[in-house]
Amino acid sequence: MNASEDSSPRIPRRTVLKWFAATTAALNTPGFSNFPADAAAAEASGVAAATGYGTDPKVNQIYNPGDFWPLTFTPEQKKTATALADVILPADDFGPAASSLRVPDFIDEWVSAPYGSQQNDAKVVIPGLKWIEDEAQKRFSKGFADLTPEEQTAICDDICWPRNAKPEFKEGARFFDKFRQIAAGAYYSTPEGWKAIGYVGNLPLVQFDGPPQEVLDRLGVTQTVA
Amino acid sequence: MPIIESKQAAQEYDVIIVGSGAGGGQTAYTLTLAGLKCAMLEAGRDYSPEMETAMFQAPNQAPLMGVSTPDKPFGFWDATVDGGWEVPGEPYTQASDDPGSKFTWWRARMLGGRTNHWGRISLRNGPYDFKPYSRDGLGFDWPISYEELEPYYTKAEMLVGVFGTNEGMENTPNSPPGVLLPPPKGRAAELYAQKHAKKAGVPIVSIHRAVLTKTLDADTIPAKLHPGDKKAQKIVGDAMRARAACFWATPCGRGCSIRANYQSTTVHLPPALATGNLDIIPNAHAREVLIDGKGKASGVLFIDKTTGKEARVKARAVVLAASSGETVRILLNSKSAQFPDGLANSSGLVGRYIMDTVGASLGGQIPALENLPPHNEDGAGGSHFYSPWWLYKEQLAGKLDFARGYHIELGGSRRMPGGRSPVSADSSEGAYGTRLKEEARRYYGSHVGFSCRGEMIPNENSFAELDPDVKDKWGIPVLRWHWKWSDHELNMATHATKTFAAIIEAMGGTVRGTVKTGKDAIDFGGSIIHEVGGALMGADPKKSVCNAWNQTWDVNNLILSDGTAFPSNADKNPTLTIMALAWRNAEHLIEEMKKGNV
Ligand SMILES: Cc1cc2nc3c(=O)[nH]c(=O)nc-3n(C[C@H](O)[C@H](O)[C@H](O)COP(=O)(O)OP(=O)(O)OC[C@H]3O[C@@H](n4cnc5c(N)ncnc54)[C@H](O)[C@@H]3O)c2cc1C
Numbered sequence A: 001m002n003a004s005e006d007s008s009p010r011i012p013r014r015t016v017l018k019w020f021a022a023t024t025a026a027l028n029t030p031g032f033s034n035f036p037a038d039a040a041a042a043e044a045s046g047v048a049a050a051t052g053y054g055t056d057p058k059v060n061q062i063y064n065p066g067d068f069w070p071l072t073f074t075p076e077q078k079k080t081a082t083a084l085a086d087v088i089l090p091a092d093d094f095g096p097a098a099s100s101l102r103v104p105d106f107i108d109e110w111v112s113a114p115y116g117s118q119q120n121d122a123k124v125v126i127p128g129l130k131w132i133e134d135e136a137q138k139r140f141s142k143g144f145a146d147l148t149p150e151e152q153t154a155i156c157d158d159i160c161w162p163r164n165a166k167p168e169f170k171e172g173a174r175f176f177d178k179f180r181q182i183a184a185g186a187y188y189s190t191p192e193g194w195k196a197i198g199y200v201g202n203l204p205l206v207q208f209d210g211p212p213q214e215v216l217d218r219l220g221v222t223q224t225v226a
Numbered sequence B: 001m002p003i004i005e006s007k008q009a010a011q012e013y014d015v016i017i018v019g020s021g022a023g024g025g026q027t028a029y030t031l032t033l034a035g036l037k038c039a040m041l042e043a044g045r046d047y048s049p050e051m052e053t054a055m056f057q058a059p060n061q062a063p064l065m066g067v068s069t070p071d072k073p074f075g076f077w078d079a080t081v082d083g084g085w086e087v088p089g090e091p092y093t094q095a096s097d098d099p100g101s102k103f104t105w106w107r108a109r110m111l112g113g114r115t116n117h118w119g120r121i122s123l124r125n126g127p128y129d130f131k132p133y134s135r136d137g138l139g140f141d142w143p144i145s146y147e148e149l150e151p152y153y154t155k156a157e158m159l160v161g162v163f164g165t166n167e168g169m170e171n172t173p174n175s176p177p178g179v180l181l182p183p184p185k186g187r188a189a190e191l192y193a194q195k196h197a198k199k200a201g202v203p204i205v206s207i208h209r210a211v212l213t214k215t216l217d218a219d220t221i222p223a224k225l226h227p228g229d230k231k232a233q234k235i236v237g238d239a240m241r242a243r244a245a246c247f248w249a250t251p252c253g254r255g256c257s258i259r260a261n262y263q264s265t266t267v268h269l270p271p272a273l274a275t276g277n278l279d280i281i282p283n284a285h286a287r288e289v290l291i292d293g294k295g296k297a298s299g300v301l302f303i304d305k306t307t308g309k310e311a312r313v314k315a316r317a318v319v320l321a322a323s324s325g326e327t328v329r330i331l332l333n334s335k336s337a338q339f340p341d342g343l344a345n346s347s348g349l350v351g352r353y354i355m356d357t358v359g360a361s362l363g364g365q366i367p368a369l370e371n372l373p374p375h376n377e378d379g380a381g382g383s384h385f386y387s388p389w390w391l392y393k394e395q396l397a398g399k400l401d402f403a404r405g406y407h408i409e410l411g412g413s414r415r416m417p418g419g420r421s422p423v424s425a426d427s428s429e430g431a432y433g434t435r436l437k438e439e440a441r442r443y444y445g446s447h448v449g450f451s452c453r454g455e456m457i458p459n460e461n462s463f464a465e466l467d468p469d470v471k472d473k474w475g476i477p478v479l480r481w482h483w484k485w486s487d488h489e490l491n492m493a494t495h496a497t498k499t500f501a502a503i504i505e506a507m508g509g510t511v512r513g514t515v516k517t518g519k520d521a522i523d524f525g526g527s528i529i530h531e532v533g534g535a536l537m538g539a540d541p542k543k544s545v546c547n548a549w550n551q552t553w554d555v556n557n558l559i560l561s562d563g564t565a566f567p568s569n570a571d572k573n574p575t576l577t578i579m580a581l582a583w584r585n586a587e588h589l590i591e592e593m594k595k596g597n598v
């Protein structure tokens, strides 16, 4: 370990090098006309600015949150997000808790992304994490992560369904909805999530048999392809 | 493999082919197997599906769980490289900001072009589709008939491998016995839709897609494709043996590393390269076709994107297959004293009559499909069933308020989840905790979607021209698009969404969202990514750009072998027809070169 690695514990040095390489490659591309000025300025100031993965990322590879752009949750935000993700997707008979499948990291990656759609989501999620913290303090004088399950449920019940939320909970409800969407998207992106939802596949087969008889019977259909 | 840099190019070739997609790939295949020396210019980079495809990656192994972004509009693993609705540094413009006039242009910049990603739906045009004007007085007839193109459809199907069934439906041709590969079994949602759509009068049958449901018969097919030519048979047989059968997993849109579906890069280009007669120059962006003193095409001027400098390559004939819009652009940019309005444009018709496909869609949620026992429905990486147009009789009897047909592509399966939440807040009354997981399991696989793919009739208001002001990053003028749907297309979109609602109702389901009509229902021009036309083939040099073999009337050693020459755009997706035409054009070019006419 050297000093430069220590200085930025949340961003592994190899990742920074990767961003740097990507930036340099972009600058070297002849005629590359849409290199964002703010990214160039950020690089000049020594900060790796977040750019997307470009139109030709190496796709046949395995990536982790943080590989393309830095994760930006503060430790407090991460703590709240982890607790809330586990309330929304707890450990149960269907499968493990969200946090054990790195769902909070995926949410962090999402709200830290340099793309417009995710940046719009971040405008709801980041203030929302503060809203739910404040709400926990207001009601129970504790952080959301430190509440009992009953206390967490009391807050979540007020904000879980935007259509029914009272006016004072509208902001919280908008946040909860967005957070739940991202968290569930991440949860069901994992093999454990696939098991929980009943997806069977991504395995090479010698032949494709179609739905089993049990399914055909339930639907009242017959297989029409010989 | 002779993938070369521009400075390694030979002094002169027999033929230069611009573009490496379905049209360019088929052209290279046919010409090089016949012994012609060819150079292929491809604007994008070299690309290897065998090495680069993300076959089994799960969404939690991709940034943003693989969802679409401006960098990768069809998701992280989409086979499209350096492409999309926008290509950095290569803009296009719109003549009008009226939403109804919008044209959105999907381009791929890579070896193999859009065939790396495409949906693989491979339908033959029917006999009516070649003579639409004669049937209803609208648009234009083709200068060829179905019977003339039929042998090439058969050859293309045998070469690339297409599964499906012969249903004998009106204007939906059967293939000769033994040509199609076995269709895959129906999935739960597809079978359920098939049964209940009958109540809405809609037949649902096996679709045709370019996926190997079993390996190709490499011992017999090559002799049928290249009778009497042992060398060609050997090369093609070897290429067929290098393709595995589909293993019923992994979405085809990512591409296929085992070569089980059609991509130009896995099917057309390997045998063409194996002949030793093909040099592929990637990163070579064709700017204009060069003309000699006699008004013949003599080569192509291109930008070597690795250096940004201009380079030239010479040949006895030039085939353009850069995709319709881009082929039009190259022609219009090939201006000279002899051809001041662009090449092959004495009719003034280059860029005119561009067509896309009519798109409109509707989704539904089907309670009968809820909570089904888990089972594997990955299947052949895309749809297994569709509805060919079924109302020819009603249309003929004047019962419909639009002239041409559409087919229905249906989606519904227990495909790989991830990225987007399987449950929306509204459908589950705010469920969280274990109840959310119950809801996810309940709704998973219960959603169906129906899309209209319909025929657009060519019109005066849908065309492309050079923008007088805007240039790309190399200073080449770009295209400006004009677009307008006629009432035929708008009424078709209305008919389609109402039909979809009826099917969803017949399935006992509920429509998601509202059933839109007319201009609210139809997708933007270009968004179905079936742009064809712009240099129509015809029988009269004053009223068309190309003859029946897609030689341009003005320059007979210049051939257009993508969709540019289509005089109509049947509801059938265009690519199989592009291949069949390209094959036929190439055979004719070989004959003409032998005779010394070209
Ligand atoms: C999402 C999607 C789904 C589709 N699904 C289907 C389907 O199911 N069935 C169907 O029939 N069709 C489908 N299509 C359409 C299909 O991909 C095209 O019809 C087909 O690829 C056309 O082949 P082409 O050779 O004309 O063009 P392309 O495949 O686009 O190839 C053109 C090539 O030319 C290159 N090029 C462009 N300009 C230049 C230049 N100036 N110099 C050098 N090279 C140049 C490009 O980089 C590209 O590689 C789909 C397309 C998309 C994107």
Ligand code: SF4
Pocket: B211, B212, B245, B246, B247, B248, B249, B250, B251, B252, B253, B255, B256, B257, B258, B260, B261, B379, B380, B381, B382
């Ligand atoms: S479904 Fe079959 S053809 Fe499609 S990518 Fe997977 S293995 Fe290849």
